[in-house]
Amino acid sequence: xxxxxxxxxxxxAGVLLLPTMVVSLVFLYxxxxxxxxxxxxxxxxxxxxxxxxxxxxxxxxTSSEYLQSVLISVLFATCVVVGVMAVxxxxxxxxxxxxxGKGVYLVAVIWPYALPPAVAGLVFLFIAHPNIGIFTSxxxxxxxxxxxxxxxxxxxxxxxxxxxxxQVGYNVIxxxxxxxxxxxxxxxTAELDGVSRTQRLLRVYVPIISPTLVFLVIMNTIxxxxxxxxxxxxxxxxxxxxxxxxxxxxxxxxxxxxxxFGFASAKSVVxxxxxxxxxxxxxxxxxxxxxxxx
Amino acid sequence: MPTTExxxxxxxxxxxxxxxxxxxxxxxxxxxRIRRFETEQLxxxxxxxxxxxxxxxxxxxxxxxxxxxxxxxxxxxxLVPGGHALSNYRRALIGLEFWRFMLNSFVMxxxxxxxxxxxxxxxxxxxxxxxxxxxxAVFLFILFTLLLPVPVxxxxxxxxxxxLGMGNTFFAITVPYLASATTVFILRQHFLSIPASLVxxxxxxxxxxxxxxxxxxxPMSRAVLVGVSVIMFVYTWNQYLWPLVIINAESLQVAQxxxxxxxxxxxxxxxxxxxxxxxxxxxxxxxxxxLVLFRRQLLETFTIQQK
Numbered sequence: 001x002x003x004x005x006x007x008x009x010x011x012x013a014g015v016l017l018l019p020t021m022v023v024s025l026v027f028l029y030x031x032x033x034x035x036x037x038x039x040x041x042x043x044x045x046x047x048x049x050x051x052x053x054x055x056x057x058x059x060x061x062t063s064s065e066y067l068q069s070v071l072i073s074v075l076f077a078t079c080v081v082v083g084v085m086a087v088x089x090x091x092x093x094x095x096x097x098x099x100x101g102k103g104v105y106l107v108a109v110i111w112p113y114a115l116p117p118a119v120a121g122l123v124f125l126f127i128a129h130p131n132i133g134i135f136t137s138x139x140x141x142x143x144x145x146x147x148x149x150x151x152x153x154x155x156x157x158x159x160x161x162x163x164x165x166x167q168v169g170y171n172v173i174x175x176x177x178x179x180x181x182x183x184x185x186x187x188x189t190a191e192l193d194g195v196s197r198t199q200r201l202l203r204v205y206v207p208i209i210s211p212t213l214v215f216l217v218i219m220n221t222i223x224x225x226x227x228x229x230x231x232x233x234x235x236x237x238x239x240x241x242x243x244x245x246x247x248x249x250x251x252x253x254x255x256x257x258x259x260x261f262g263f264a265s266a267k268s269v270v271x272x273x274x275x276x277x278x279x280x281x282x283x284x285x286x287x288x289x290x291x292x293x294x
Numbered sequence: 295m296p297t298t299e300x301x302x303x304x305x306x307x308x309x310x311x312x313x314x315x316x317x318x319x320x321x322x323x324x325x326x327r328i329r330r331f332e333t334e335q336l337x338x339x340x341x342x343x344x345x346x347x348x349x350x351x352x353x354x355x356x357x358x359x360x361x362x363x364x365x366x367x368x369x370x371x372x373l374v375p376g377g378h379a380l381s382n383y384r385r386a387l388i389g390l391e392f393w394r395f396m397l398n399s400f401v402m403x404x405x406x407x408x409x410x411x412x413x414x415x416x417x418x419x420x421x422x423x424x425x426x427x428x429x430x431a432v433f434l435f436i437l438f439t440l441l442l443p444v445p446v447x448x449x450x451x452x453x454x455x456x457x458l459g460m461g462n463t464f465f466a467i468t469v470p471y472l473a474s475a476t477t478v479f480i481l482r483q484h485f486l487s488i489p490a491s492l493v494x495x496x497x498x499x500x501x502x503x504x505x506x507x508x509x510x511x512x513p514m515s516r517a518v519l520v521g522v523s524v525i526m527f528v529y530t531w532n533q534y535l536w537p538l539v540i541i542n543a544e545s546l547q548v549a550q551x552x553x554x555x556x557x558x559x560x561x562x563x564x565x566x567x568x569x570x571x572x573x574x575x576x577x578x579x580x581x582x583x584x585l586v587l588f589r590r591q592l593l594e595t596f597t598i599q600q601k
Contacts, residue, residue: 006496010427019416024436032446113585132567138370226443229445255448272446276441
């Protein structure tokens with residue numbers, strides 16, 4: 001029992017908590033429960049709701065299009081996590097090793113945290129445009145035919161680069177903070193022992209900042225799954241041929257292009273379970289890694 | 295025996311050089327180490343500058359294009375500023391009415407920041423300074439909402455909002471955002487770092503909870519409050535999916551989705567690509583300005599969030 005808990009008026013406490021509780025209940029919990037309920041219906045605006053039991057889930061399990069979307073999402077999120085974290089770790093280490101002007105570099109690198117994903121998508125759509133993109137002619141001079149409007153793997157890569165570009169800054173914020181907390185004495189010992197820079201990063205720093213890395217893996221995975229929606233919508237609309245049709249985009253289309261709300265609700269429930277598993281994973285992992293953490 | 299002589303001379307020379315080396319290294323290690331350190335730092339600065347250049351480049355190109363008439367840049371040689379900056383921004387803001395999208399985004403973001411701040415401050419106050427039954431359950435109830443981001447529930451939320459008759463309203467893009475587990479959590483962590491003696495004294499002096507919040511907690515939390523406000527502003531300003539589905543009146547639409555409309559017009563040739571880049575730069579500026587202005591508070595708040 002904390003000595004801070006000096007106020008005991010239960011009614012007051014209830015009133016002060018009310019706004020958060022009401023908004024959470026009405027706009028967060030209720031829709032989620034509603035999604036579970038709706039997922040057992042065939043719900044369309046025109047014909048009203050018809051109870052169909054597990055039909056929507058059966059449809060999900062047997063839909064090859066949905067299976068492709070699951071695979072694309074997992075692959076995309078994995079590439080986002082690995083790409084973002086590899087780049088961000090190098091950049092953070094670089095800034096960490098610089099003695100003068102750290103603050104300036106930090107701001108110059110983390111600003112894309114504020115960058116709207118829609119802007120990231122549009123700017124990349126423009127500079128990588130197959131016809132009018134500024135780098136297109138140079139890349140084509142190397143013998144690559146830039147046609148990501150019709151070539152799936154290319155579209156995947158272009159959206160991926162835009163997604164990584166936008167997310168590196170956010171990671172650098174946390175990584176530089178974590179690197180800054182590594183005890184000076186450890187760095188000195190490593191230097192006296194003649195440990196090279198890369199070894200120092202990989203063998204000394206990475207294990208120490210691993211709680212931060214675990215946290216970032218989760219945040220980046222969620223970003224890869226959901227946060228990249230504007231880029232997909234603006235750059236590829238899920239195409240070509242479903243190559244960038246990540247789950248959130250697939251869900252959006254089911255609900256707002258085909259108006260199949262029941263089927264879309266089943267897809268929402270799947271996403272909810274995915275987020276739950278991820279968070280649970282982070283909880284368990286950070287428990288295990290907390291030992292290293294300060 | 296020239297060879298032996300040569301050898302002798304040779305070994306003498308080697309010995310002399312070695313001795314000279316030894317004495318030199320004894321005298322020069324520090325300056326040499328400094329020089330090595332300086333070259334290393336120089337390399338690091340060059341690398342860091344390259345990284346910064348690469349990260350800034352796409353937006354730099356966008357900014358350059360926003361000053362050109364048509365905005366078709368197909369080679370690096372085209373990357374010179376055009377003379378149409380003023381007319382482009384005027385056309386985007388007034389002619390294409392982008393000011394309306396910006397204003398809507400701004401009102402939405404400010405409303406969400408202020409609302410969330412008030413609601414979360416009250417919740418954090420109760421969670422840290424009140425004793426009441428089922429407190430842990432209440433805290434868990436709030437934290438559990440982390441599992442319910444917009445993408446997971448926007449489909450049923452759309453149904454609910456339209457059933458309430460609130461589709462296509464300002465209410466729809468603000469009120470559902472007001473509960474925030476992250477903000478409550480950051481504020482709670484920060485309050486826990488404020489000495490308990492303060493609230494004990496306040497209690498003894500007969501200071502009520504709201505008075506304590508207003509005249510002690512808030513003044514003591516300025517940096518964190520600024521930090522979470524920037525986080526909330528950036529989050530709200532950058533919302534895309536929810537406004538896209540719930541708002542279909544152009545007069546109520548936000549900047550992010552306004553960009554989508556511009557993109558559509560550019561694809562069909564109605565507007566030049568320079569207009570799309572002009573809109574992009576306009577949309578980027580408010581959150582970017584906040585980040586640069588309040589970077590210190592923002593970084594401080596992020597370190598709390600992770601705890």
